[in-house]
Amino acid sequence: xxxxxxxxxxxxxxxxxxxxxxxxxxxxxxxxxxxxxxxxxxxxxxxxxxxxxxxxxxxxxxxxxxxxxxxxxxxxxxxxxxxxxxxxxxxxxxxxxxxxxxxxxxxxxxxxxxxxxxxxxxxxxxxxxxxxxxxxxxxxxxxxxxxxxxxxxxxxxxxxxxxxxxxxxxxxxxxxxxxxxxxxxxxxxxxxxxxxxxxxxxxxxxxxxxxxxxxxxxxxxxxxxxxxxxxxxxxxxxxxxxxxxxxxxxxxxxxxxxxxxxxxxxxxxxxxxxxxxxxxxxxxxxxxxxxxxxxxxxxxxxxxxxxxxxxxxxxx
Amino acid sequence: xxxxxxxxxxxxxxxxxxxxxxxxxxxxxxxxxxxxxxxxxxxxxxxxxxxxxxxxxxxxxxxxxxxxxxxxxxxxxxxxxxxxxxxxxxxxxxxxxxxxxxxxxxxxxxxxxxxxxxxxxxxxxxxxxxxxxxxxxxxxxxxxxxxxxxxxxxxxxxxxxxxxxxxxxxxxxxxxxxxxxxxxxxxxxxxxxxxxxxxxxxxxxxxxxxxxxxxxxxxxxxxxxxxxxxxxxxxxxxxxxxxxxxxxxxxxxxxxxxxxxxxxxxxxxxxxxxxxxxxxxxxxxxxxxxxxxxxxxxx
Numbered sequence: 001x002x003x004x005x006x007x008x009x010x011x012x013x014x015x016x017x018x019x020x021x022x023x024x025x026x027x028x029x030x031x032x033x034x035x036x037x038x039x040x041x042x043x044x045x046x047x048x049x050x051x052x053x054x055x056x057x058x059x060x061x062x063x064x065x066x067x068x069x070x071x072x073x074x075x076x077x078x079x080x081x082x083x084x085x086x087x088x089x090x091x092x093x094x095x096x097x098x099x100x101x102x103x104x105x106x107x108x109x110x111x112x113x114x115x116x117x118x119x120x121x122x123x124x125x126x127x128x129x130x131x132x133x134x135x136x137x138x139x140x141x142x143x144x145x146x147x148x149x150x151x152x153x154x155x156x157x158x159x160x161x162x163x164x165x166x167x168x169x170x171x172x173x174x175x176x177x178x179x180x181x182x183x184x185x186x187x188x189x190x191x192x193x194x195x196x197x198x199x200x201x202x203x204x205x206x207x208x209x210x211x212x213x214x215x216x217x218x219x220x221x222x223x224x225x226x227x228x229x230x231x232x233x234x235x236x237x238x239x240x241x242x243x244x245x246x247x248x249x250x251x252x253x254x255x256x257x258x259x260x261x262x263x264x265x266x267x268x269x270x271x272x273x274x275x276x277x278x279x280x281x282x283x284x285x286x287x288x289x290x291x292x293x294x295x296x297x298x299x300x301x302x303x304x305x306x307x308x309x310x311x312x313x314x315x316x
Numbered sequence: 317x318x319x320x321x322x323x324x325x326x327x328x329x330x331x332x333x334x335x336x337x338x339x340x341x342x343x344x345x346x347x348x349x350x351x352x353x354x355x356x357x358x359x360x361x362x363x364x365x366x367x368x369x370x371x372x373x374x375x376x377x378x379x380x381x382x383x384x385x386x387x388x389x390x391x392x393x394x395x396x397x398x399x400x401x402x403x404x405x406x407x408x409x410x411x412x413x414x415x416x417x418x419x420x421x422x423x424x425x426x427x428x429x430x431x432x433x434x435x436x437x438x439x440x441x442x443x444x445x446x447x448x449x450x451x452x453x454x455x456x457x458x459x460x461x462x463x464x465x466x467x468x469x470x471x472x473x474x475x476x477x478x479x480x481x482x483x484x485x486x487x488x489x490x491x492x493x494x495x496x497x498x499x500x501x502x503x504x505x506x507x508x509x510x511x512x513x514x515x516x517x518x519x520x521x522x523x524x525x526x527x528x529x530x531x532x533x534x535x536x537x538x539x540x541x542x543x544x545x546x547x548x549x550x551x552x553x554x555x556x557x558x559x560x561x562x563x564x565x566x567x568x569x570x571x572x573x574x575x576x577x578x579x580x581x582x583x584x585x586x587x588x589x590x591x592x593x594x595x596x597x598x599x600x601x602x603x604x605x606x607x608x609x610x611x612x613x614x615x
Contacts (some may be wrong), residue, residue, distance in 0.1 A: 018454035026466065104430025139602065143594035145546055147553050148569060148587035155583055157578050258550055262573075272462070273554060276469030288466055294354075295459050 012300055019292050020074075024067050027285055070285075079289075080282040084275075089286045092271060097290075099169060099267035102179075103256050106187035108245060111194035116234075116241070119202025121295040124210045124229055126207065134199065141196030146255045150189040157185070167264045187207045190255045194248055201244045209302040212236075239309050246302030250295050330451075343347035344422060346607040359596025361370055367412040374406035378563045386579040396581040399571060404581065407563035408589045414467050414564045418479050418557070419545040423537055425483025426544075430490025433523060437491070438498030448497065456488040464547060468556040475564070478557035482547045486540050493536055504528075504578015531608040542597035567588050 006189020275283035395404035496556035551557030552566030565586040572582035
């Protein structure tokens, strides 16, 4: 198991380096000079002061040197200062992190609790009306744009209860009830699509597992159907489902960004969007890197869990 | 003759018959027999018709600001009007054009990029395969919509840049599936035979490999087209995609956030339009997958 984790970590490093290079190049090579944008507000800025600004920002160095400087600073826990507010980027991101993480965890939790039983029932009662209904509901869930759902939630709560989401973030540990009240609707808006995906995956893998010999054996030795389904079949069906949840975390971060905007929550996605609109490149660079690294790390954890659950994986 | 032999004979006869039947049944027939797939195909067809004949179907010009502002639905304006007095139904019908256009072009970009990467990787193998696929892995490791947000944000918000961004984020998925298909087709005896017969590389790809990976491609295109349409709506909702005054569903929903208290229909109608198109494509994709993937069909 130790060797398996080491091998996974060894794959991780080139991926992270590749991602950081890609993010770095994306921000340098795309049209629009950072200096022009900053100096643009100041019509008096002549070419000499522009050059000075360029030097001060390290932008006249060759690309490889700029990249090396950025990584060096990053590794020392210093992702730079925001070009807009002048605050340390790391601080801004740390403040936004809990919001995004809580949204992600809550929506995965909601989605899993609803989706797995539905998927199992759909598979066990295959080709019945029940199965048909849950498959169609699953497809509808896949097709609902989360930002539309979120908008409708807001419309409904304000019309029906006069409730508007609070703009101020309520930390979980200070006021758990207030926090959950703030996060329930946004998490649910994100969870719907995830629910559909997990349900469909559970159904598909359950159908496959239920055909295996060990399930027949379990039935043949007279076990209750409930035990066969939940203890024998579901356990084996869960492995691919866990992987799918891991993979979905990427799109979860995208959903989270939009939902944060709709509900005015100050998470990483919202921070990133504001940074893009403000042309705050250091913040964009750092926020994207954080999101990407988070995604890669979660997938690493999923991979390790996968290895723990299934001995065949870690030996291959 | 024993009973067993008769049974065997009947059995082979049945197999022969079903083989003949299945070759006669083209996948279009199968699609018609698949209920979910048929419903999906009809929805998608209707939306395409609406997009093409938008000028004939829309009751008003989508840019016309003659009506009163923020009207609720009525006989004259079936879905009401928006904050500038434009007819919502007309804008939704014209919005189908934007949605399909951006979606289709974006997927064409994905197919082109993914095809180039996937076919080269699968065809040449070795170092080329390794290098290209590591690149694809890295691109794949990015959260898709986040990448699209950054690309459109940096290139500048517009529907053209949304097409490019969406095209880039789905390219890795196409590259992976295409590479896998190329590898499996390449192992087929007929490809080997063609190689032995001295067929050139270009011809091998064009005549033998591409036609044989069409089936998985059709499913992939349908599924990702629905994702691309959702992605366009998301980007436009955030103000990064199609720009006003052009009518896009995502953009209409964005405007609705300010005015929905006064006219809730502004927030309801464009969302329904997105759901209908995406649902149609998802139904169609599910149906096609059932039909084109024999593994699933047997179950």
